[in-house]
Every structure is written in C-alpha cells, then in structure tokens.
Amino acid sequence: MIRKKFNIWPYLLIAPALLIVTFVVFLPVIEAIFMSFQQYDLRRPDQIAYIGFMNFAEMFSDPVFWQALKNTVIWVVFGVGLQFVFGFLLALLLNQQFKGRGVVRAVSLIPWATPGVLIGLMWKWIYDGSYGVLNDLLMKLGLIDQPIIFLSQTSTAFGSVIVTIIWQGIPFFAIMILAGLQAISTEMYEAADIDGATRLQKLWRITIPSLKNVIFITILLRVIWVANSVDIIHNMTGGGPSYSTQTLSVYIFNKATVLDLGYSSSMALFLMLMLAIVAIPYLRNSFKER
Amino acid sequence: MVKQKSLLQKTLLLYLPLVAIMLFLLFPFYWTFITSIKPESELYGSVVTYWPENITFTAYQKLFGEFNFLLPMFNSFSVATITTIVTLTVSTLAAYAFTRFEFLGKKIFMGLFLTNNMFPNVLLLIPLFAIMRSLNLLYTPISLVIAYATFTIPFSVWMLTGYLKDLPSSLEEAAMIDGANRAKAFVKVILPVLMPSIIATGVYIFIQSWNEYTFAVLFTNEETRTIPVTLKNLIGQLGVQWDLLTAGGIITIIPVCIIFFFAQRKLIEGMTAGSVKG
Amino acid sequence: MKKITSLLVLFILSMVLMACTASINSSEGTTTDEDNSNESDSDGEVTLNYWYWADNSEYSQLMQDIITEFNETNDKGITVVGEEYPWDGGGYSDTLFTAAMGGGGPDVAAFKLTATPLFTANNLLVNLDQFINDWEDKDDIEENLYDVMRDASGTDSIYVMPWNTQILYVYYRPSIFEEAGIEVPTTYEEFLKAVEKTTMDTDGDGTTDIYGFGMRGATGGHEPWGSFIYARGGNFEDLSSEEAKQGMQDFVDLYSGGFVPPTATTDGFNEIIANFKSGRTAMTIHHTGSAAEMIETFGEDVSAFPFPGGEGQWTSMGDTNNVIFESTEHKEAAFEWVSYLATGKGQEDWNVATGNVPVSKTVQELDFFQDDDFMRVSIESMPYAGIVPIKDTTTEWINVAWPNTISSALLGDQSVEEAMDSLQKALNEK
Numbered sequence: 001m002i003r004k005k006f007n008i009w010p011y012l013l014i015a016p017a018l019l020i021v022t023f024v025v026f027l028p029v030i031e032a033i034f035m036s037f038q039q040y041d042l043r044r045p046d047q048i049a050y051i052g053f054m055n056f057a058e059m060f061s062d063p064v065f066w067q068a069l070k071n072t073v074i075w076v077v078f079g080v081g082l083q084f085v086f087g088f089l090l091a092l093l094l095n096q097q098f099k100g101r102g103v104v105r106a107v108s109l110i111p112w113a114t115p116g117v118l119i120g121l122m123w124k125w126i127y128d129g130s131y132g133v134l135n136d137l138l139m140k141l142g143l144i145d146q147p148i149i150f151l152s153q154t155s156t157a158f159g160s161v162i163v164t165i166i167w168q169g170i171p172f173f174a175i176m177i178l179a180g181l182q183a184i185s186t187e188m189y190e191a192a193d194i195d196g197a198t199r200l201q202k203l204w205r206i207t208i209p210s211l212k213n214v215i216f217i218t219i220l221l222r223v224i225w226v227a228n229s230v231d232i233i234h235n236m237t238g239g240g241p242s243y244s245t246q247t248l249s250v251y252i253f254n255k256a257t258v259l260d261l262g263y264s265s266s267m268a269l270f271l272m273l274m275l276a277i278v279a280i281p282y283l284r285n286s287f288k289e290r
Numbered sequence: 291m292v293k294q295k296s297l298l299q300k301t302l303l304l305y306l307p308l309v310a311i312m313l314f315l316l317f318p319f320y321w322t323f324i325t326s327i328k329p330e331s332e333l334y335g336s337v338v339t340y341w342p343e344n345i346t347f348t349a350y351q352k353l354f355g356e357f358n359f360l361l362p363m364f365n366s367f368s369v370a371t372i373t374t375i376v377t378l379t380v381s382t383l384a385a386y387a388f389t390r391f392e393f394l395g396k397k398i399f400m401g402l403f404l405t406n407n408m409f410p411n412v413l414l415l416i417p418l419f420a421i422m423r424s425l426n427l428l429y430t431p432i433s434l435v436i437a438y439a440t441f442t443i444p445f446s447v448w449m450l451t452g453y454l455k456d457l458p459s460s461l462e463e464a465a466m467i468d469g470a471n472r473a474k475a476f477v478k479v480i481l482p483v484l485m486p487s488i489i490a491t492g493v494y495i496f497i498q499s500w501n502e503y504t505f506a507v508l509f510t511n512e513e514t515r516t517i518p519v520t521l522k523n524l525i526g527q528l529g530v531q532w533d534l535l536t537a538g539g540i541i542t543i544i545p546v547c548i549i550f551f552f553a554q555r556k557l558i559e560g561m562t563a564g565s566v567k568g
Numbered sequence: 569m570k571k572i573t574s575l576l577v578l579f580i581l582s583m584v585l586m587a588c589t590a591s592i593n594s595s596e597g598t599t600t601d602e603d604n605s606n607e608s609d610s611d612g613e614v615t616l617n618y619w620y621w622a623d624n625s626e627y628s629q630l631m632q633d634i635i636t637e638f639n640e641t642n643d644k645g646i647t648v649v650g651e652e653y654p655w656d657g658g659g660y661s662d663t664l665f666t667a668a669m670g671g672g673g674p675d676v677a678a679f680k681l682t683a684t685p686l687f688t689a690n691n692l693l694v695n696l697d698q699f700i701n702d703w704e705d706k707d708d709i710e711e712n713l714y715d716v717m718r719d720a721s722g723t724d725s726i727y728v729m730p731w732n733t734q735i736l737y738v739y740y741r742p743s744i745f746e747e748a749g750i751e752v753p754t755t756y757e758e759f760l761k762a763v764e765k766t767t768m769d770t771d772g773d774g775t776t777d778i779y780g781f782g783m784r785g786a787t788g789g790h791e792p793w794g795s796f797i798y799a800r801g802g803n804f805e806d807l808s809s810e811e812a813k814q815g816m817q818d819f820v821d822l823y824s825g826g827f828v829p830p831t832a833t834t835d836g837f838n839e840i841i842a843n844f845k846s847g848r849t850a851m852t853i854h855h856t857g858s859a860a861e862m863i864e865t866f867g868e869d870v871s872a873f874p875f876p877g878g879e880g881q882w883t884s885m886g887d888t889n890n891v892i893f894e895s896t897e898h899k900e901a902a903f904e905w906v907s908y909l910a911t912g913k914g915q916e917d918w919n920v921a922t923g924n925v926p927v928s929k930t931v932q933e934l935d936f937f938q939d940d941d942f943m944r945v946s947i948e949s950m951p952y953a954g955i956v957p958i959k960d961t962t963t964e965w966i967n968v969a970w971p972n973t974i975s976s977a978l979l980g981d982q983s984v985e986e987a988m989d990s991l992q993k994a995l996n997e998k
Contacts, residue, residue, distance in 0.1 A: 006394075007393060011393065013383040016379075020380065021403065021440050022402075028421075031417055032414065035413075042669070043685065089307065098304060104308070105551070106547045108315055110316060110543055111315050111318070113550075114318075114539065115501045115517065115518050115539060118542075122325075129829070129831035130829060131333070131334055131338065131842070131846070152832070152835075154981065167318065176490050178486075214453055214456055217448050228407070238967075240975050242981050242982075249410055253412050254968050352625075419667060511651055522654035523621075523622065523628070525654065525656070527621075
C-alpha cells in the first residue's frame with residue numbers, strides 16, 4: 001500500500017467508471033430525492049407542490065407500508081441467507097475433482113441465466129394448485145392427499161416465493177465464491193494436511209478467512225439486489241394474496257407504476273437509508289483491515 | 291489429499307449433496323423444457339405427465355421460422371458482450387485503484403458506487419428516457435449498453451475490490467522489488483491470478499444484460515428488440531403462449547451455459563497460474 | 569502483456585463501434601423525427617408511428633397485415649409503421665406513458681380506457697371533438713360509446729377513438745348442466761343455485777371434481793365481480809351500500825362453500841380459462857376473445873348465456889381503443905388511420921379475425937357477427953353492459969386494491985363489511 005503525497009493515478013483509474021455511472025443516473029436520482037418531498041402524483045399534475053415531510057408522515061401511518069417493511073426483512077434475511085448457505089456449499093462441491101465437472105458447473109448456472117419473465121411464470125406453474133407438478137409429486141410420494149394451494153393462501157404464499165428467489169440466487173454465490181476459491185494457494189492446504197487438520201478445521205481456518213472480503217461483499221451486494229428485486233414477486237403473485245407477499249420494493253413499484261412518484265420516492269429513500277444502515281458497519285470493517 | 295478418499299466418503303460428501311442441489315436447481319429447467327415440447331391439451335390435463343405422450347417441436351420451428359428469433363438473440367448478444375467488455379475494463383481499473391492506493395475521497399467514491407444500486411430504477415425511467423432521447427441514442431443498442439453499464443459497473447467495482455483485497459499484496463510487491471513497474475506488475479502478476487474473478491464478474495454482467503427487461507422495453511424498437519421483450523410479447527391478455535414462451539426460454543438459456551462452459555476452464559487456468567507465481 | 573493488449577484493443581473497438589452506431593443513429597433519428605414533417609408539408613408523404621400490443625402471435629401478424637393493406641390502399645400518402653409492445657399485464661400503458669412523458673413515443677397508439685385520466689391530465693392526447701364532428705362515418709358508431717369515451721376523460725370532450733369492445737358473459741357446459749339436471753339460469757338466484765348444483769364429486773372419493781364456477785380473484789376479476797354487486801342492486805358509485813355488501817357476501821359464500829376452486833384467490837385469466845377447458849369448472853365468465861379456443865376444445869359442448877339479472881343487471885364492457893398523441897405533427901393523417909380501424913376495412917378485418925365485438929354498426933350487421941352464438945350473447949348483453957367508473961384512482965384500484973382486498977375477504981382475514989368499505993375508499997374517496 002502506497003501512502004505518498006497527492007497522486008493523480010487513482011483518480012485517473014476510477015474516472016471512466018465514475019463518469020459513466022454519474023452521467024446517467026446522477027440527475028434522475030437527485031430529481032427523485034426532490035420528488036420525495038413533494039406531492040408528486042402525475043395523475044394530478046396540477047396539484048404538484050412541496051409538502052415537506054408529509055409523504056413520510058403518511059408512510060409511517062400506512063399499515064400496508066409496515067407490512068411491506070416486515071416482509072422485506074424476512075425476504076432479505078431468508079432469501080439471501082439461504083442463497084448464501086447453499087451457494088457456498090455448491091461452490092465447495094464444484095471445486096472438487098470429479099468427472100464431468102465442467103458440464104455440471106455450466107448447467108448449475110441455469111437458474112441465474114433464466115430470464116426473469118420466465119422464472120415467475122414457471123414457478124407459478126410448478127406451484128399451481130390444480131395442475132402443478134409439485135403437488136403431483138408430493139401426492140405421489142404420499143406426503144399430502146389434498147393439493148396445497150401454495151400461492152393462493154397467505155400462510156404459504158410468501159414461503160413459496162422465497163424458495164424461488166433462493167433458487168435463482170444460489171448459482172450467483174456459487175460462481176462468485178468458486179472464483180474466490182481459485183486464489184487460495186494450495187500450499188496452505190498442504191501445510192494443514194501435514195499438521196493433520198480435519199476437513200472442517202481447514203474450512204474454518206483457511207477457506208473462510210481467505211475469502212472474508214469476497215463473502216462480505218457478495219452478501220452485501222446481494223442484499224441490496226434482493227431488497228430491490230421486483231420481477232419474481234410481481235410475476236408470481238403481484239404482492240397478493242392480501243398483501244402477504246408485498247415487499248417494500250414491490251410496493252414502491254406498484255405506487256410508481258400508477259405514477260404516485262412522490263410517495264414511492266419517499267419509500268425508496270427510506271429503503272435506501274435502511275440499506276445504508278446495514279452497509280455502513282460493513283464498509284467500516286472492510287476498510288479497517290489492511 | 292484426493293487419493294485417500296474412499297468411494298463411500300466421496301459419495302457422502304460430494305455426490306449426494308451435489309445431486310440434491312442440482313436436482314433442485316435443474317428441475318424447473320427440465321419442466322420448462324418438457325412444457326415446450328408438450329401439446330397444449332396435455333398441459334392442462336387431469337394427469338400430470340413427466341414426459342410428454344406426444345412430443346412436438348412446432349414451437350421451436352415457429353420461433354425460428356415465423357418469428358425470426360435470431361434477431362433478438364443477436365441483439366441481446368451484442369448488447370451483453372459490449373456491456374461486459376466495457377464494464378470489466380473500467381471496473382478492473384477502478385477496483386485496482388481502490389485496493390492499491392490510498393487517496394482523498396476514496397470512501398465517498400466507494401459509497402457513491404454502492405448507493406447507485408440502492409435506488410429502484412422504476413423511479414428513474416422517465417428522466418432516463420428523456421436523457422437517451424436528447425442524446426439521440428433512443429432505439430440503438432448503445433442506449434442499453436450505457437443503461438446496463440450504469441448498473442453493472444458499481445457492482446463489478448465492488449466485486450473486484452473484494453477479490454483484490456483477498457489477494458495478498460506481497461505478490462506484486464515481490465515483482466516490483468524485482469524491478470517491474472506498477473503496470474507491468476499488474477499485468478504479469480495480478481491479472482493472471484485475478485482472471486477467475488474477472489470471469490465470474492463477467493458472467494454476472496453478461497447475464498444481467500442478457501435478461502434485462504425494464505430498460506429494454508423502453509429503449510428498443512422492432513429492430514433492436516432484445517430477448518426478454520420478445521418473450522414478453524408472447525404473454526397477452528388472452529393468456530400465455532406456453533409452448534413458444536418456454537421454447538424461447540430454453541433457447542435463451544443454452545447459449546449462456548455454453549459460453550460459461552468454456553469460460554469456466556479459465557477458472558482452473560487462473561488457479562495454476564496463481565500457484566506458480568505465489 | 570498479450571492479455572492486456574487484447575483487452576485494450578477490444579475496448580477501443582467497442583468504443584469505436586458505439587460511436588459509429590451512435591452517429592448512424594443520430595442521422596436516422598433525424599429522419600424519423602423531423603424529416604417527415606418537412607416532407608409532409610411539401611409533397612404529402614407522411615409516416616406515422618403506431619404502437620400496439622398483441623394478445624397472441626396471430627394477432628400480431630394480423631395487425632401487420634392490416635397496416636400493410638392500409639399503407640397500400642390509402643390515397644393520402646400515409647405510411648403507418650407498426651411497433652409491437654408487450655401487454656405485460658397492463659404494463660403497456662406505463663411504457664407508453666413513460667415514453668410520452670420523456671418526449672418520445674408514437675404518433676398513434678392502441679389504448680385502454682382506464683389510462684385516459686392519467687394521459688389527459690398531462691395533456692398528452694389530441695382532443696378529437698372537431699375530427700369526429702367533421703367525420704362522415706360519425707353515426708356509424710353508437711352515440712353511447714362516445715359518451716363512455718367522454719366520461720373516461722372526465723371532460724365533455726372525446727380523446728379516445730373507439731375500436732372494439734368485449735362484453736362479458738357466462739360460458740357453461742351443457743353436458744354438466746344436464747348431469748346436474750338444471751336449466752340455463754334466467755335470474756340471479758337461479759344462477760347461484762346452478763353454481764351449487766354443478767359442483768360435483770363425480771368419482772365419489774369425497775373431493776370435489778367439478779366446481780360450479782371459475783371465480784377470478786386476481787387482477788381483472790373486478791369485472792365479473794361487478795355483476796354480483798349489481799345483481800343485488802348495488803353499484804360502483806357506492807360500494808359500501810347494503811346492496812353492494814350483499815353481492816359481495818354472495819361472492820364470498822361461493823368461495824367458503826367450496827363451489828369455486830380453492831385457488832380462486834389468485835386465479836387470473838389463465839387459470840379460469842384453463843380450469844374451464846380442462847373440465848374442472850362448469851361455468852366461467854369471459855368474452856368472445858376466448859370463444860374460438862372453447863369451440864376447439866369442446867365443439868358442441870360449450871355454450872353461453874348473459875349474466876342474469878336480480879335487483880339490477882350489469883356486465884362489464886371491456887374496451888380497446890386508439891389515441892392520437894398531441895406531439896404528432898400529422899393529426900389529420902393520424903385520424904385517417906384510427907378511423908380506418910374504427911369503421912373502415914381495418915374494423916372488419918380485425919374483429920372478424922379476433923372475434924371482438926365491432927363498434928361499427930355496419931360491421932355488426934355482417935352475417936359473420938349475426939350468426940355467431942357467442943357474438944349474439946354479447947350483443948344481447950349490450951344494453952346493460954358498462955364500465956368501472958374511470959377516475960384517476962381506477963388503475964390502482966384495479967391492480968392493487970381490488971385483488972388484495974378480495975383475497976383477504978375470501979380467505980376470511982377481513983369481513984365483508986371491512987372489505988367493501990376499504991374498496992369504496994380506494995375507488996371513490998381521495
């Protein structure tokens with residue numbers, strides 16, 4: 001690490017990335033932040049006016065908002081958590097030697113490569129209460145004798161969509177972690193073998209510490225991504241039945257598509273603050289290291 | 291360490307969990323494929339069939355015959371490829387700066403990149419459309435490349451920063467002591483070891499731009515349509531054209547897998563390169 | 569070094585490529601944007617950009633054919649360029665709005681009436697009053713249809729050009745009716761009875777195999793639901809009235825009584841049609857758009873009746889229309905095109921092929937429409953067909969408030985009273 005006087009190089013190196021990013025989204029984001037303090041409903045363009053924190057006040061007294069917030073927490077914790085666990089496991093498995101590894105690696109990417117349009121529809125179709133293959137399988141196995149209406153009742157709908165997002169996200173973690181695994185030198189494992197370390201010890205002492213930053217960052221990025229994701233829920237349930245699968249991002253989406261941009265911007269701002277609160281300690285830690 | 295493993299051990303620790311996870315990951319794909327070759331009468335039959343009684347490939351014929359599905363495939367492919375190259379280049383440079391230099395405003399810049407992806411893009415559509423229009427980029431692939439790069443760059447910068455942090459900096463310091471300058475050390479030492487991570491990030495960028503819908507529907511017209519928009523055209527008010535939709539899905543997924551099949555070999559190459567140097 | 573060089577080369581190449589396409593496009597861009605208008609002033613050549621969605625791939629081809637024919641036959645030098653956009657569960661209107669607000673968008677577009685207040689509030693649509701007054705075919709369209717268009721805009725003007733409608737009626741399976749020993753219901757009470765009677769356990773295993781009615785609880789279900797509300801004497805203007813609540817109670821009772829599939833809370837168009845076609849339901853409500861596939865599936869064993877009346881009678885009239893954008897340079901040419909679709913050859917071609925109800929009286933008279941059973945039921949239902957009041961709250965009410973409130977009432981999370989009060993609030997107050 002170099003700590004000299006002023007150095008132009010780092011600025012030059014980040015300039016292209018920064019330029020593209022700020023050039024496109026800087027103004028729209030600023031605009032949206034301003035909108036969150038306005039009554040900005042394009043259905044009533046003649047009533048657009050600054051209203052201070054009124055949107056936020058309305059938000060905090062909106063029961064649908066609170067339910068959406070609660071759903072978002074569950075969605076992110078279980079969605080990302082289990083994606084990570086299974087993705088990590090899959091990465092370890094795919095890193096071992098076995099016949100046909102290349103093919104298995106390639107096909108494990110499938111859920112992630114599936115167009116969002118199709119994911120929602122296919123899973124909806126699998127879960128279907130009348131013709132769904134999942135119910136058929138469970139009944140053939142004798143686990144149930146009446147079809148479960150997975151997406152049509154509040155008790156099972158949210159769990160079902162969470163399984164879908166887990167399915168979609170496993171390959172992401174698997175590939176990202178698999179890449180990280182390649183940078184760990186084999187010498188460390190060989191040394192551990194000589195010391196007679198068990199498999200689990202090697203995992204805890206070598207693998208995980210060497211991947212610390214990658215794990216932190218993949219989880220952080222995935223949390224942001226999942227918290228903002230709309231298409232799976234939108235295509236499977238649209239947030240229903242009875243708002244039971246409506247997360248904050250879906251609520252924002254629903255409000256934004258009916259052009260109540262002021263209200264949805266304030267919710268988006270709130271979501272952004274929540275994510276920032278999660279992210280900041282993360283950032284602190286990762287910068288302290290070195 | 292591999293040799294000592296007995297078959298039983300390998301079955302318990304490798305094959306069993308692998309098969310379980312792969313079953314979960316691949317079953318919906320299998321089901322998509324089955325749906326694409328089922329006649330519609332079987333789709334809503336009272337008995338669920340796990341292999342169609344009458345196989346039909348008409349959906350695939352239709353897609354390439356009447357539909358000219360190759361055009362959106364070509365469009366998606368070029369947009370995704372260009373986005374991947376642009377994003378990887380600028381992000382690797384930025385990530386290198388973030389991990390190997392200490393400079394004023396570093397945290398602010400990194401934070402800026404992160405918050406960029408926190409804001410739902412459905413709120414940015416109208417101004418973005420206006421920007422693209424005023425730049426005369428509307429309905430060109432470039433508008434999509436720019437829009438996608440905007441959202442993949444922050445992610446890639448962060449990803450690559452994570453990988454670079456996990457690389458011991460002793461690697462290049464050794465090379466620099468040997469007289470190599472910074473650029474040379476980066477190319478000779480860092481890049482080979484980083485290759486697997488660059489590929490993984492590249493896969494992310496490629497898939498993201500290959501499958502994106504919201505911007506694609508706004509910034510393309512008939513000539514520049516990408517796959518997700520074409521697929522969505524198959525869902526009207528009068529229901530889903532399951533055969534065409536699932537066949538289109540299968541055709542969309544396969545190229546990505548083939549590309550990754552070749553790319554993943556690099557994952558191993560990177561490893562050997564790294565261990566030689568390290 | 570090789571790798572970095574090749575990467576750099578690739579990067580530069582792509583940049584050059586980007587620059588090239590951008591410059592090519594910018595020249596193209598000016599042709600479509602401005603050159604047209606200049607041309608049109610001089611020699612009458614006009615290019616119109618038309619956006620539409622297609623409910624399936626045949627309709628997509630059909631529209632292209634109609635456009636080609638129009639381009640070849642019109643004598644005013646008008647060329648329509650059709651661009652298909654995904655319906656996307658109604659997202660079509662959002663795409664259209666975003667583009668129009670962003671300063672782009674088409675000259676003419678296919679349009680749903682529910683979006684009218686949003687577009688007129690932002691001054692995006694051309695007022696058609698003058699055009700229609702001067703139009704020779706003005707009287708070929710029923711006056712009450714113009715009234716519907718006026719109501720939707722919330723003004724005394726017409727901004728939306730009629731194109732075709734869809735009238736909801738009840739599909740039923742004569743064979744199942746026979747098995748249950750019932751006749752086609754002529755009153756609302758009989759209809760409810762029929763639903764109960766046709767719910768059957770055909771194989772005697774204790775589970776229901778045929779449900780009497782395919783209920784739609786997902787988005788779009790407010791249309792058939794409205795018939796229940798009106799049959800008890802309620803209406804959309806006051807959803808918290810006793811009558812409206814009674815209609816809702818009937819709806820909920822059908823679900824809790826097990827006379828409709830348990831998935832009804834989230835069943836949308838796909839599911840109700842699939843359930844009917846697979847024989848899982850004896851009746852369902854839809855329009856002529858699905859008549860062709862019903863006949864294909866059942867042949868003679870499918871028929872239809874108008875939703876019967878009780879205290880009141882109502883059925884939903886769906887609509888597909890066209891609008892002209894204020895931003896267009898060619899309003900006259902655009903009106904030529906929308907009127908071709910409303911009363912010209914385009915009207916006939918489109919409705920014959922799609923089975924939608926024509927808006928042109930002349931086309932309605934054609935044998936094709938007079939001889940068709942389902943079309944006859946549609947036309948029979950017309951006198952009491954209506955639309956949900958179109959306010960600026962309507963879209964949100966249809967897409968979000970209605971499905972969620974209904975599903976919670978069906979599942980028993982909310983009482984009928986609470987549900988109706990909140991639906992009333994979401995639609996009519998604010």
